[in-house]
Amino acid sequence: MNLSIDEARVDLGFTNPLIEHRPSVLIGRMALSVEDMRRLGGEAARELFVFGAKVPMPPDPRFGESWRNEFSVIEALPGEAAREHRLAQRGTIMFLAQGEADRYEMVDMLAPGDIRFLHRRPGWKASEASIPLGENGLYHFVRQFYVGETASAIEYFGAGSSIYVFLEARPDDRLSVQLFVQDMSEQTAEDHYRLEAMMAQFDRHRGDSEKVHKLIREGDRHFHAYVMDAANVQRETLEYLLKHVRSKREQGQVLKLLKARA
DSSP, X not given: OEEBTTSOEEOOSSOOOOBTTBOOEEEEXXXXXXXXXXXXXXXXXXXXXXXEEEEEEEEETTTEEEEEEEEEEEEEOTTXXXXXXXXXXXXXXXXXXXXXXXXEEEGGGSOGGGOOBSSSOOXXXXXXXXXXXXXXXXXXXXXXXXXXXXXXXXXXXXXXXXEEEEEEEOTTSOEEEXXXXXEOTTSOHHHHHHHHHHHHHHHHTTTOHHHHHHHHHHOOHHHHHHHHHSTTOOHHHHHHHHTTOOSHHHHHHHHHHHHHTO
């Protein structure tokens, strides 16, 4: 049985991989259909399993024991041997495989329409986020996982972060996988899941001004950042958002977007 961050034990048919000789915990899994893969530039359907672990580092003279996160992403294709992507930060912003180029774009330097995503846009602090840059431009964002404060997360990985999965298909139908991790420790699990629900409602009701206005009034800065980062957001929505953002920095960001649409 496989231990996961939400305390559930599932049977994946294989054991959690060791990462640098340390036990790992299942963070999440995702199925990619043939249609999904074709949108990414690949072909065959497959499933990805994301595992993470704490890897010890030399003790810090001020704080004592220290550790870093590393990941193993298992890529499973029907009828083929599983492929493992071992991902770590090697003086880089992204978690990437050994030998991968460390190239990325900062999100606040991109136009909302530049971000490539499979089904939904990422929900993050856009001003502090980055996207890997590959052979074919920006990687596609495909999924995010929130790591809450469960016992298994605290013991095997650490709590209070969101993990963003980015993919690029290569000509041989193999995937390049990179991860970006953001600290969300100021958010409770309830805050995070509420944000997820609000983002889904915004995506579903973008043409309904009354519902969008209600979401903006009730939303926090993370939701407001999601609205600002949305592709083709209506000018009227931005004008309403301008009245409800809570900092001068956010006001400046909204005004910049409005100016670009003038």
